[in-house]
Amino acid sequence: MADVFRQEWGRINAALIHQTGDWDLAEECAQDAFAQALRRWPRDGVPDRPGAWLMTVARNGAIDRLRRGRSYRAKVEELAVMATRETGTSNDAEPDADVDADDGGVPDERLRLIFTCCHPALAIEARVALTLRTLTGLSTAEIARAFLVPEATMAKRLVRAKHKIAHARIPYRVPPAGALPQRVPGVLAVLYLVFNEGYSASAGDELIRRDLCDRAVALAQVLAELLPEEPEAKGLLALMLFHRARQAARVNDSGDLVTLEDQDRTRWEQADIALGRRHLEDAFAARRPGQYQIQAAIAGCHAAAPTAQATDWPRIARLYQLLADMTGSPVIELNRAVAVAMADGPAAGLALLQRLEAGGALAGYYLLAATRADFLRRLGRNDEAASAYEEAAVLAGTGPERRFLNARLAEVRSLDSGC
Amino acid sequence: MQYMLIHAGAPDLDEAWNDEAWAALGAWLDEAIGSGVSIESSPLRMDADATTVKVRDGQLIVTDGPYAETKEQVAGYDVIECASAEEAVRWARGHPHAWMGSVEVRALVGGGSVAHQPGPAAGKTRYMMLVCTDPAVEPGELARVEPVEPWVAEMSSRGIRLFGSELEPSGSARTVRGKDPGAIVTDGPFAETKEQIAGFDVLECADLDEAIEVAAKHPMARAGLVEVRPFRSLEED
Numbered sequence: 095m096a097d098v099f100r101q102e103w104g105r106i107n108a109a110l111i112h113q114t115g116d117w118d119l120a121e122e123c124a125q126d127a128f129a130q131a132l133r134r135w136p137r138d139g140v141p142d143r144p145g146a147w148l149m150t151v152a153r154n155g156a157i158d159r160l161r162r163g164r165s166y167r168a169k170v171e172e173l174a175v176m177a178t179r180e181t182g183t184s185n186d187a188e189p190d191a192d193v194d195a196d197d198g199g200v201p202d203e204r205l206r207l208i209f210t211c212c213h214p215a216l217a218i219e220a221r222v223a224l225t226l227r228t229l230t231g232l233s234t235a236e237i238a239r240a241f242l243v244p245e246a247t248m249a250k251r252l253v254r255a256k257h258k259i260a261h262a263r264i265p266y267r268v269p270p271a272g273a274l275p276q277r278v279p280g281v282l283a284v285l286y287l288v289f290n291e292g293y294s295a296s297a298g299d300e301l302i303r304r305d306l307c308d309r310a311v312a313l314a315q316v317l318a319e320l321l322p323e324e325p326e327a328k329g330l331l332a333l334m335l336f337h338r339a340r341q342a343a344r345v346n347d348s349g350d351l352v353t354l355e356d357q358d359r360t361r362w363e364q365a366d367i368a369l370g371r372r373h374l375e376d377a378f379a380a381r382r383p384g385q386y387q388i389q390a391a392i393a394g395c396h397a398a399a400p401t402a403q404a405t406d407w408p409r410i411a412r413l414y415q416l417l418a419d420m421t422g423s424p425v426i427e428l429n430r431a432v433a434v435a436m437a438d439g440p441a442a443g444l445a446l447l448q449r450l451e452a453g454g455a456l457a458g459y460y461l462l463a464a465t466r467a468d469f470l471r472r473l474g475r476n477d478e479a480a481s482a483y484e485e486a487a488v489l490a491g492t493g494p495e496r497r498f499l500n501a502r503l504a505e506v507r508s509l510d511s512g513c
Numbered sequence: 514m515q516y517m518l519i520h521a522g523a524p525d526l527d528e529a530w531n532d533e534a535w536a537a538l539g540a541w542l543d544e545a546i547g548s549g550v551s552i553e554s555s556p557l558r559m560d561a562d563a564t565t566v567k568v569r570d571g572q573l574i575v576t577d578g579p580y581a582e583t584k585e586q587v588a589g590y591d592v593i594e595c596a597s598a599e600e601a602v603r604w605a606r607g608h609p610h611a612w613m614g615s616v617e618v619r620a621l622v623g624g625g626s627v628a629h630q631p632g633p634a635a636g637k638t639r640y641m642m643l644v645c646t647d648p649a650v651e652p653g654e655l656a657r658v659e660p661v662e663p664w665v666a667e668m669s670s671r672g673i674r675l676f677g678s679e680l681e682p683s684g685s686a687r688t689v690r691g692k693d694p695g696a697i698v699t700d701g702p703f704a705e706t707k708e709q710i711a712g713f714d715v716l717e718c719a720d721l722d723e724a725i726e727v728a729a730k731h732p733m734a735r736a737g738l739v740e741v742r743p744f745r746s747l748e749e750d
Contacts (some may be wrong), residue, residue, distance in 0.1 A: 214575035215564040215721055222664075250685055258577070261562040262743050263638045265720040276573065 103231030108203035127152035164391035212281040230309040328377035329387030335370030336393035339363040351494040355402040355463040363444035424455040460489035514602035515625025521585040521703040522614025537609040556589035557746040563742040566728040580645040580740040583704040605689040612692035618701040622679040639744040648707035658736040677714030
């Protein structure tokens with residue numbers, strides 16, 4: 095039942111917002127419909143088309159509320175027309191009345207909702223919160239917990255975003271084709287941010303984090319389906335799936351981070367990997383490469399390798415080169431150095447790293463120091479490695495990362511310096 | 514000679530409005546409209562509903578919020594017709610906003626040619642577009658800024674730009690604070706930010722996307738910042 099709810103919440107919200115223009119009303123009616131289902135389904139059994147059932151109940155609820163309100167005649171009529179179109183009966187029909195499709199024949203308006211929630215005129219935190227609330231049904235309290243802010247703060251953020259949508263007239267629509275190239279990256283970025291918030295081990299409740307990842311994957315799935323012409327949407331979905339496949343293997347029983355090299359690859363989720371591969375192939379078929387597709391290709395290389403040693407590092411290094419040319423990002427350059435070190439040895443990686451350090455763009459970034467430490471350790475330069483690990487541990491924010499670096503530090507200290 | 518009165522106030526301004534302030538605003542408008550001084554006037558939505566637009570290296574950058582973080586925010590405006598700056602300051606002194614917050618007085622470049630525009634048209638929203646300088650942009654860039662006339666011509670013919678004007682530099686602004694007879698007039702704008710309002714245009718658009726598109730095409734989007742903020746109609750409140 096939870097699965098049905100999660101799937102249908104966004105669809106119902108999107109349709110009701112489209113019909114009424116009222117975000118709060120839509121949410122209340124969706125909530126009421128789910129509450130009714132919780133009462134009735136255990137008693138009467140789950141209807142054949144649960145989505146249509148929920149949509150009908152929610153829509154009827156909206157009609158009732160609007161009738162009780164004052165000046166919404168036109169909107170009520172629109173809803174009533176929609177009801178007739180949908181069920182072939184009057185809007186007083188029982189929820190279980192015959193409908194011809196699982197979605198109750200209501201067009202899928204979720205794309206409008208996604209683009210509106212991810213509008214660039216909203217603050218990025220608001221985009222993330224609104225997307226999670228209206229599209230995935232995560233409660234305000236849960237979103238607040240996931241992002242480590244007080245619930246009242248999160249509630250205010252959501253209200254403010256909804257006010258801005260209404261007052262500044264942010265349109266509820268999918269941008270016209272000409273504007274899509276400008277708007278799609280922003281939407282993908284919000285979904286990736288949600289995923290990373292769940293995936294990064296920075297802080298917070300493990301269950302909530304895993305749930306965030308799953309919701310981000312589900313949203314990326316919806317987006318990839320609704321934007322079939324957009325290979326980057328499929329690329330992002332593939333990337334998330336490859337990452338999620340490794341989720342169980344990347345933290346050990348005591349909550350410590352396990353590097354890709356040391357992960358138990360039998361614990362990787364093969365279903366996610368296979369699905370990721372399929373979406374990536376689909377994406378590549380469009381022959382319009384982009385950041386997410388290339389990142390997914392890199393993650394796919396890792397996923398395909400039976401061991402760290404057997405990984406196609408030269409290919410990964412080439413992919414990072416492509417990505418670096420595309421983005422100009424120093425973090426990508428850092429990753430390229432890691433791949434080059436695996437392909438051509440730590441000395442080659444260190445040379446690239448030194449060029450990067452001279453640029454200064456990553457000063458204070460713990461992974462820069464941690465990477466240098468790793469190269470030095472593999473070159474047997476243990477003294478230098480130890481001081482780099484110390485530097486990295488100071489810069490690293492939290493639990494698992496810091497514990498990992500300290501463990502490595504102890505390891506190189508215990509070795510002879512080799513001089 | 515036309516002058517813009519920029520109303521500024523703290524974010525909790527709304528709660529501070531009391532019967533006395535409302536009555537004073539009503540009386541001020543009656544007198545200003547009756548005597549032909551008031552040409553245009555509207556309250557604006559607060560900072561939270563503002564959107565700032567700029568174009569850098571050909572990339573459109575849209576951000577939530579006003580052109581600058583200030584203690585007081587732009588809450589409304591008037592365009593008035595006066596014989597002199599002193600007369601404009603006198604009108605500002607009588608405006609309740611001077612004691613609710615502050616009123617900045619700025620002359621329109623070239624005397625101004627704003628005429629009253631009833632509306633908005635059905636289904637349209639009015640936006641105040643504040644054209645601002647950006648201290649992060651090097652002065653050379655500002656000197657190379659394209660002429661605004663083609664933009665004005667295009668947006669006026671599309672029925673989007675209703676009126677607007679460049680303003681005399683912020684250095685020439687005068688700001689009124691407090692309640693007469695105790696109101697204090699200081700030289701300079703209401704906020705000493707590095708970003709300063711250089712001009713304004715009133716737009717009538719179908720939605721925020723259209724307002725953003727129009728703002729992004731303004732030459733100052735490349736050489737400065739352009740904020741769009743919806744008008745506020747008193748009936749909705």
